[in-house]
Amino acid sequence: MARIGLFGGTFDPPHIGHLIMASEVKDAMQLSEVWFLPNSIPPHKQGAGFTGSEHRLNMLNAALEGNAAFKAEPIELAREGPSYTYDTVRLLKEKYPQHEFHFIIGADMIEYLPKWRDIDSLVKQVKFIGVNRPGYRTETKYPVILVDAPLVDISSTMLRRKFSEKRNTDYLLPIGVKKYIEENSLYGT
Numbered sequence: 001m002a003r004i005g006l007f008g009g010t011f012d013p014p015h016i017g018h019l020i021m022a023s024e025v026k027d028a029m030q031l032s033e034v035w036f037l038p039n040s041i042p043p044h045k046q047g048a049g050f051t052g053s054e055h056r057l058n059m060l061n062a063a064l065e066g067n068a069a070f071k072a073e074p075i076e077l078a079r080e081g082p083s084y085t086y087d088t089v090r091l092l093k094e095k096y097p098q099h100e101f102h103f104i105i106g107a108d109m110i111e112y113l114p115k116w117r118d119i120d121s122l123v124k125q126v127k128f129i130g131v132n133r134p135g136y137r138t139e140t141k142y143p144v145i146l147v148d149a150p151l152v153d154i155s156s157t158m159l160r161r162k163f164s165e166k167r168n169t170d171y172l173l174p175i176g177v178k179k180y181i182e183e184n185s186l187y188g189t
């Protein structure tokens with residue numbers, strides 16, 4: 001049985017905060033791989049306007065290049081409607097009954113867990129691994145295993161703003177992702 005981390009996100013764009021947390025959780029929880037799940041329609045960002053799935057998947061692949069234990073799993077992109085984690089976990093458990101899945105979330109999502117679809121069943125299906133994030137609390141009534149990772153106060157929102165204002169983004173995201181953004185004129189570049 002392989003221990004797999006599932007890391008869901010919008011990844012618009014992926015940044016080093018995502019990579020550091022995945023890497024720290026992999027080490028702390030002795031995971032063999034982390035599968036990054038770009039969502040199709042983020043359940044709590046509906047109507048917010050985000051970059052198309054194809055660009056987000058391409059940016060994710062660029063971010064994960066060179067790490068054989070990290071891969072993009074576009075399972076949510078194949079489904080219509082909001083990407084509820086409950087549906088994703090059910091499908092993955094059917095497809096890979098031999099794996100033990102751990103779902104990685106940042107502290108903003110720990111706070112939001114009470115609002116997740118079918119959360120009381122979901123916590124029985126998958127182990128939640130929570131990572132600290134500046135400005136958010138990690139206390140919760142749900143069974144979340146906490147992993148302490150170096151705090152990085154970077155968000156995709158901050159990066160989208162920096163790109164649109166033509167400000168410096170060096171070292172905040174992988175160089176391949178930055179190149180992709182500039183080549184495809186994303187975020188007003």
Ligand SMILES: Nc1ncnc2c1ncn2[C@@H]1O[C@H](COP(=O)(O)OP(=O)(O)OP(=O)(O)O)[C@@H](O)[C@H]1O
Binds near residue numbers: 018021157
């Ligand atoms: N700097 C960070 N520290 C800890 N957790 C993070 C960090 N950035 C993102 N996460 C977590 O990564 C997951 C995916 O996040 P997402 O792709 O929405 O990135 P984001 O930076 O929060 O994006 P946005 O600013 O657009 O809301 C979520 O569980 C989120 O809590």
Ligand SMILES: O=C(O)c1ccc[n+]([C@@H]2O[C@H](COP(=O)([O-])O)[C@@H](O)[C@H]2O)c1
Binds near residue numbers: 086
């Ligand atoms: O299933 C839900 O109800 C639910 C509600 C909010 C967020 N999520 C998942 O949490 C992950 C992080 O979400 P986001 O929007 O911060 O990228 C992503 O995989 C989402 O699909 C899931």
